[in-house]
Amino acid sequence: MKSFIQYTIITIPKNNELISGILWQFDLDGITEFEDGLKIFVESSKTISEEDLVSVLEYAKGEGLITEYYLTKEIIEDKNWNEEYEKNVKVIEVTDKIVIKPSFKEYISNENKIVITIDPKMSFGTGEHETTKLMLGLTEKYIKEKDFVLDVGSGTGILAIASVLLGANHSIGIDNDEWCLLNGKENVALNSVGDKVEIRQAELHQIEEKNFDLILANINKHILLEIAPYLRAKIKETGTLIVSGLLKSDLQDIIDKFKKYNFVMIEKNELREWIAIVFKVSISH
DSSP states (O other): OOEEEEEEEEEESOOHHHHHHHHTTSOOSEEEEOSSSEEEEEETTSOOOHHHHHHHHHHHHHTTSOSEEEEEEEEEEOOOHHHHHHHHOOOEEOSSSEEEEOTTSOOOOOTTOEEEEOOOTTSSOOSOSHHHHHHHHHHHHHOOTTOEEEEESOTTTHHHHHHHHTTOSEEEEEESOHHHHHHHHHHHHHTTOTTTEEEEEOOGGGOOOOOEEEEEEESOHHHHHHHHHHHHHHEEEEEEEEEEEEEGGGHHHHHHHHHTTTEEEEEEEEETTEEEEEEEEOOOO
16 A cells, blocks of 8 residues: 655645745646645655655745745555545635536536536546636636637646636647646546546647737746746737736746737736736737
């Protein structure tokens, strides 16, 4: 039986959603929330270290998001993570139009709702996190009929799936994680959009397609800064780019970097400490 390392994190002030959102940049096996904080589960064979978690907590402290933190570590035996997840998952009404639900819960919808079925398992993108809500709201606003969409860092595939349910002609979701490939394909099947949504295990520079009308990237600041030139190479001159996975303090660095590749910010939305930014390509050089 596999063993796991369980890290217990308590912060002052309590800021579970913020900390869990940042921690998903690591290859975690699970995060659960309890009254005082978070429990992080990592398979013992993985290279994620206590120092990695401390670096995130120190970053949050340096940004003034928390003032103190407590981190403890213990070894535990394997358990059914999906069962743990199912105990806490709920139906989420993201916007007036978009609802996210797991396959094992019922939701009575009216005809104006778009109901997206997502079973996330280990992949990020349940609809609960602020960045996913921000991305879905802005996708709903900016999507156009017949758009060709790219979802970078697709996780569960939620944004790629939402795009076609909102009217896009075709979407491609890419992620470098094999688990996300499998989970994304499962969720595509659950929503019966296999004819319009393709999930691939790939890095952005490996994608041959160009001329995307809309590119969605809910990742994190570090990755977004790295892939900015590749995003520019893949988007139409008339295209729209929506990015998130960002804290408010990341805004200026992202704007400055993307300006170098002729991206101009046209809108910024906030939800608690998180932001999402909409860029258009500036054709004046």
